[in-house]
Amino acid sequence: xxxxxxxxxxxxxxxxxxxxxxxxxxxxxxxxxxxxxxxxxxxxxxxxxxxxxxxxxxxxxxxxxxxxxxxxxxxxxxxxxxxxxxxxxxxxxxxxxxxxxxxxxxxxxxxx
Amino acid sequence: xxxxxxxxxxxxxxxxxxxxxxxxxxxxxxxxxxxxxxxxxxxxxxxxxxxxxxxxxxxxxxxxxxxxxxxxxxxxxxxxxxxxxxxxxxxxxxxxxxxxxxxxxxxxxxxxxxx
Numbered sequence: 337x338x339x340x341x342x343x344x345x346x347x348x349x350x351x352x353x354x355x356x357x358x359x360x361x362x363x364x365x366x367x368x369x370x371x372x373x374x375x376x377x378x379x380x381x382x383x384x385x386x387x388x389x390x391x392x393x394x395x396x397x398x399x400x401x402x403x404x405x406x407x408x409x410x411x412x413x414x415x416x417x418x419x420x421x422x423x424x425x426x427x428x429x430x431x432x433x434x435x436x437x438x439x440x441x442x443x444x445x446x447x448x
Numbered sequence: 449x450x451x452x453x454x455x456x457x458x459x460x461x462x463x464x465x466x467x468x469x470x471x472x473x474x475x476x477x478x479x480x481x482x483x484x485x486x487x488x489x490x491x492x493x494x495x496x497x498x499x500x501x502x503x504x505x506x507x508x509x510x511x512x513x514x515x516x517x518x519x520x521x522x523x524x525x526x527x528x529x530x531x532x533x534x535x536x537x538x539x540x541x542x543x544x545x546x547x548x549x550x551x552x553x554x555x556x557x558x559x560x561x562x563x
Contacts, residue, residue, distance in 0.1 A: 340491075369550065378535060378553030379492065394550060426491050428551075434480065434539070437551055439491030 338362055340440035342427050348446045349417045357412040357443050359427030368410035369428040369437065370394075370402060372421075379426060385410055417447045452536045454557040460530075462563050466523040470536030473517040480539040481512060482551065483521045485532040492535065492553075495521065526561045533558050 343358045359368065366387050371379040371394075381394030385404040399421060401413045410429075414421060427440040453471040460466040472481060480499050484492040496503055496510045498519070503510045509522040523530055535556040 371553075376555070378555050379551070380553070381550050384550060424489060428491075436482075436494045436497070438494065441491050442489065444489075 340427055340429050340438055342425075342440040342443050344443060345441070346444045346446075348448065349414075350448050351418060353417050354413070354415050355417065355445075356414075357425055357427075357445075358409070359411065359440060360409045361427075361429040361438075362408065363429060363431065363438070364407070365429035365431045365438075366407070367430040367432070368404065369430070370400075370410070370412045371426045371428065372396065372423040373426060373442075374423050382412065382425075414445075417445075419447045421445065422447045451552075452538055452554055454534070454536050454554065456555070457558040457560070459560050459562055460523075460526045462528060462561050463525055466526040466530065466559060466561070468521040468523075468534050468536075468557060468559065469518065470521070471518045472536070472538050475516050475538050477516075481510070481516075481519050482537045482539055483508070483510065484535045484537065484551075484553075485530075486535070486556070487529075487532040495534075497539075526559075528561050528563065531559060531561045 340361045369384040370382040373379045380396050382400050383402040385391045388407045391402050403411045425443045428437045430437045480497050482497040483495040486492045496508050498510045498512050512519045533556040537551050
């Protein structure tokens with residue numbers, strides 16, 4: 337039982353490049369989340385998926401798209417990376433309403 | 449959204465109890481208080497949560513005041529490995545019908561456990 341896994345662990349992009357951050361969970365959780373964390377700040381919600389087949393915007397969705405590929409996987413795509421998207425990205429999953437959220441180890445993204 | 453207020457930092461001696469305060473004066477009746485911590489730049493780790501009553505688990509205790517406007521996380525015997533940023537969070541229901549709740553993180557409080 338690996339919990340929440342994220343790939344890659346670290347990535348460097350040039351401005352304008354695209355990439356997809358992958359997240360998977362093996363806990364059969366219904367809900368999944370993408371957060372970003374900037375230096376010295378708390379986490380901010382980008383997008384979430386309450387259940388398979390649904391996605392909703394969070395606090396800072398601009399510049400991102402998501403796909404809930406199946407119950408296990410929730411990917412985050414940057415179509416045209418910008419330096420302002422340099423951050424650490426965390427994926428989380430949750431079994432159901434009022435249940436605990438569990439976080440992955442994070443992806444560190446640097447956009448030059 | 450209910451907001452939380454925590455001091456920016458706190459020191460504690462190893463082996464002593466660490467009492468981490470949090471104010472959430474605008475909390476609604478159905479909102480839970482959650483505590484997470486983040487060690488270095490790892491993913492946040494769940495510690496404990498509660499609604500009205502005091503809660504205890506293998507990691508910590510949570511004391512919530514009767515008016516629910518504040519709470520205290522207690523680490524009974526702090527160790528060096530407890531050095532981390534601690535987040536006090538009020539659970540906010542999402543707008544999606546039947547959907548799950550998002551976590552609203554503030555800047556948290558840096559706890560440093562000293563030898």
